[in-house]
Amino acid sequence: MPPLKHVAIIGANGTIGRALIIALHVHMPTAQIETFSRTPAVIKDTSNHLIDYQDESSIAAAANCAPEWDLVICATGVLHTEKISPEKSLHALSRDHFHALFDANTITPALIAKYFLTRLSKTGIFAALSAKVGSISDNQLGGWYAYRASKAALNMIIKNAAIEMKRTNPKAIVVALHPGTVDSPLSKPFQTHVPKDQLFTAEFSAQKLINVLMHLSSEHSGQCLAWDGHIIQP
Numbered sequence: 188m189p190p191l192k193h194v195a196i197i198g199a200n201g202t203i204g205r206a207l208i209i210a211l212h213v214h215m216p217t218a219q220i221e222t223f224s225r226t227p228a229v230i231k232d233t234s235n236h237l238i239d240y241q242d243e244s245s246i247a248a249a250a251n252c253a254p255e256w257d258l259v260i261c262a263t264g265v266l267h268t269e270k271i272s273p274e275k276s277l278h279a280l281s282r283d284h285f286h287a288l289f290d291a292n293t294i295t296p297a298l299i300a301k302y303f304l305t306r307l308s309k310t311g312i313f314a315a316l317s318a319k320v321g322s323i324s325d326n327q328l329g330g331w332y333a334y335r336a337s338k339a340a341l342n343m344i345i346k347n348a349a350i351e352m353k354r355t356n357p358k359a360i361v362v363a364l365h366p367g368t369v370d371s372p373l374s375k376p377f378q379t380h381v382p383k384d385q386l387f388t389a390e391f392s393a394q395k396l397i398n399v400l401m402h403l404s405s406e407h408s409g410q411c412l413a414w415d416g417h418i419i420q421p
């Protein structure tokens with residue numbers, strides 16, 4: 188990977204977003220790292236900008252913060268809220284719940300791609316945090332309807348965007364990333380049955396994800412890769 192000049196981390200106050208910022212400062216000390224979050228960033232030594240994921244003009248303004256981007260990571264996403272818990276059965280499905288999760292997990296990253304991809308450098312990388320549970324072929328357990336479906340849809344957006352970029356910016360790379368199961372508020376209520384060695388710290392996951400990003404080639408564009416580099420089948 189050539190030295191990176193301009194890096195964007197969107198979702199700078201998320202657990203994995205924060206860990207990525209810290210790790211990128213170490214790995215890429217010369218890069219200008221711009222961070223974006225709904226509220227002022229907890230990590231103070233970066234160039235932080237407020238962003239409203241609900242306002243497309245705010246996303247457009249964020250993309251304009253650099254002349255071009257060498258690396259863009261969208262680290263946003265929602266599994267549960269105070270009002271929403273992942274569905275265990277069809278009985279729990281709700282229109283509002285679907286709207287909220289598709290909005291956060293599919294539409295927001297898609298609109299971020301809309302504006303940031305047009306400013307991706309010739310060897311630039313765009314990565315969105317997805318999840319292994321978005322794989323249809325890997326689904327053994329069922330449940331989590333809206334989260335699974337919204338991440339599967341995100342993976343489709345990534346594939347589509349990669350195809351489009353092949354025509355307009357052929358060396359650029361667009362991927363989805365699965366960070367592993369990471370100790371964060373997002374996973375906290377669901378950690379009981381996760382074996383200890385499979386529950387990662389955000390720092391560990393961020394190191395692994397950066398390693399994956401540093402070893403990407405254009406054949407990876409459009410795919411979903413896990414923290415250890417293996418390809419997650421759609």
Ligand SMILES: NC(=O)c1ccc[n+]([C@@H]2O[C@H](COP(=O)([O-])OP(=O)(O)OC[C@H]3O[C@@H](n4cnc5c(N)ncnc54)[C@H](OP(=O)(O)O)[C@@H]3O)[C@@H](O)[C@H]2O)c1
Binds near residue numbers: 369
């Ligand atoms: N933790 C895991 O085990 C795990 C496993 C697989 C995949 N992932 C994925 O990794 C990503 C980050 O997860 P995390 O563990 O770091 O979660 P987290 O600590 O709960 O952080 C949530 C992130 O999502 C953003 N966010 C919150 N509400 C949002 C909304 N309504 N619309 C759009 N964005 C919203 C936040 O943005 P601000 O920074 O602007 O506040 C924050 O960056 C998510 O996409 C998640 O699906 C996580």
